[in-house]
Amino acid sequence: MELLQHLLPNQTGLALNSWNLDTANGRIVVELSSTQAWAECPLCHCPSHRVHSHYERTLKDLPLAQFSLVLLLAVGKFFCLNDSCIIGLTH
Template sequence: MQADATFWDSLAFDGIHDVDVDAVTAAFGTIDVTARGRAAGAACPDCGRSSNRVHDSYQRRLKDLPLAEQRVVIHLTIRLFICSTDNCPRRTFAEPFTQ
């Protein structure tokens, strides 16, 4: 069963404005929420320079509290950005989320 992503965006990520919900499926007692960051870029945590060059991405699988007696699993795609400052010791960094 496909659910309304806008509803889940406001329910699961209330107060986190940097996340978009792409899809929500509910089957066999589990609600799967697929989400990703919406920001175009991020600032390097070491030098502070903004970057929009994506190096790679990976998926985190977060388990949340049950909702209506169904398991909730959030599949959050995290992007790795490239810091292009020459003298910065950090070459890549993960996109941050506010909460």
């Protein structure tokens, strides 16, 4: 686990939660979560710390040796706090 944590680039806003070498299916599954505590609204550019919910994205990266690499990324969804802007935010 410590080795993989060092392989994550700094300043990514990601934390390594766990990983699993799934030899039966020829893949490595890495669980990550976003550490970003706020997001900027893409419409009005106001920052928001108010979390609406969380959801998971499944990503694939380049293979590592003979194993495919699957990234499970948990990210937060934020509300925009600007009263004149009613869109939700995600990061």
